[in-house]
Amino acid sequence: ATVTVEDVTTTRDTLIVTGPKSREILSGLTDADLSTGWLTHQAATVAGQPAYLIRVSFAGELGWEVHALNADMPTIYDAIVAGGAKPFGMYALNSLRLEKGYRAWKGDLSTDYSLLEGGLGRFVKLDKPQDFPGKAAIQNEKQQGVKKTFVTLKVDAGDTDAPYMSCVWHGDQIVGETTSGGWGYRVNTSIALGMIKAELAVAGTELEVEIYGKKYRAVVQEDQPMWDPENERLRA
Numbered sequence: 001a002t003v004t005v006e007d008v009t010t011t012r013d014t015l016i017v018t019g020p021k022s023r024e025i026l027s028g029l030t031d032a033d034l035s036t037g038w039l040t041h042q043a044a045t046v047a048g049q050p051a052y053l054i055r056v057s058f059a060g061e062l063g064w065e066v067h068a069l070n071a072d073m074p075t076i077y078d079a080i081v082a083g084g085a086k087p088f089g090m091y092a093l094n095s096l097r098l099e100k101g102y103r104a105w106k107g108d109l110s111t112d113y114s115l116l117e118g119g120l121g122r123f124v125k126l127d128k129p130q131d132f133p134g135k136a137a138i139q140n141e142k143q144q145g146v147k148k149t150f151v152t153l154k155v156d157a158g159d160t161d162a163p164y165m166s167c168v169w170h171g172d173q174i175v176g177e178t179t180s181g182g183w184g185y186r187v188n189t190s191i192a193l194g195m196i197k198a199e200l201a202v203a204g205t206e207l208e209v210e211i212y213g214k215k216y217r218a219v220v221q222e223d224q225p226m227w228d229p230e231n232e233r234l235r236a
Contacts, residue, residue, distance in 0.1 A: 013073045016093070017080060018063025020233070025083040026064065034064075038235045047079035059093060060100035060227060062236045091182075098191045099184040099227035101152045107164055108150070108179040108193050116141050117195065119150040119223075148176060149198045152226065153218040155181070155209050157190035162209050162216075168196050169208040169215060175200055178209060187226045192218065 017026060023034050032044035032053050041054040049072035057063030068076055081087065094104075103109045103118065115124055115138060126139055155162055162181030167174050176196030184191045192209055200207065203222045208215040228234065 011070060012067060013070050015066045015068075015073070015077060015080065016057065016059065016063060017066055017085060018057040018059045018061045019085075020062060020236075021084065022061070022063045025080060025085050029079050029083055038231075047076045049076050051076065057234060058102060059096040060102070060225065060231075061096070061233050094180075095182050095185055096227075098180065098182050098193065099187050100225040101193065103150070103193070104180060113148075113150075113195060114138070114141060114146070117146050117148055117150065146198050148195045149201045150179075151194060151196055151201050152221040153178070153192040153194060153207065153209065154221055154226070155190040155192050156217040157181075157192075157209070157211060158216065160211050161190050162192040162194075162211050166192070166194075167210040168194055168218070169210060170197075170200055170205075175207070181209075184226065189226075191226065196220075 026032070026046070027034055030044050030046045030051075030053070032042055032046075036042065036055060038055055041052065044051055044053050046053070046066055046068065049068055051066050051068040051072070054065040054067070055063075056065055066076060066080075097104065103120075109118055109120075115121060121142070124138060126135065126142070153162075153168075161183055162178045164178065164180060166178040166181070168176040168178060176194055178192040178194040181190065181192035183189075194209075196207070201220060203220055205220040207218045207220065209218045210216075222229075225231075
């Protein structure tokens with residue numbers, strides 16, 4: 001089959017409608033089937049405008065991405081806010097995604113780390129008969145084992161959260177670096193995501209994160225989200 005790829009970066013926009021009341025708010029504005037499960041998608045209208053709804057949320061709550069033309073987005077936005085939604089910004093979204101352990105591109109995910117180091121091995125099907133760029137390298141890395149791996153840290157950070165690329169210490173040795181950090185308001189603690197030596201990536205391991213020249217206690221968390229670990233809210 002022939003596949004055509006079109007760059008629509010400058011012509012389309014996206015709104016994130018998320019939270020416990022997102023279905024209730026959208027139900028009065030769209031003809032979409034809002035009972036479909038997580039990770040489903042559908043064409044629909046929102047506030048009378050053509051749109052595309054994807055059941056996914058970087059905030060880790062019940063929600064949808066609403067994709068539409070730039071020209072139609074003000075009408076959609078105004079209708080959603082009039083329906084009871086409260087606007088929120090990227091700082092809030094960053095806090096929400098940290099609590100879920102969601103990786104952000106160019107920080108937690110970059111060419112500095114492999115797919116396996118980033119904990120994304122479940123998205124790679126090595127049993128495909130076809131080759132793809134990097135397949136042999138990933139197979140070799142999987143066989144040899146990764147030297148460092150992605151973790152979530154709970155940090156006793158005081159008044160300052162861990163910034164990007166803070167050193168992670170174990171005793172008198174640097175064993176990794178943070179890739180992002182911030183305060184988690186739902187779990188009421190400072191959170192850092194980062195890469196550390198694989199042998200230390202065990203829940204309960206105590207480390208230290210250096211924040212602006214001072215070291216703060218940090219504890220490796222379980223390999224699951226700190227907020228809603230069973231994804232019950234996300235799949236509601």
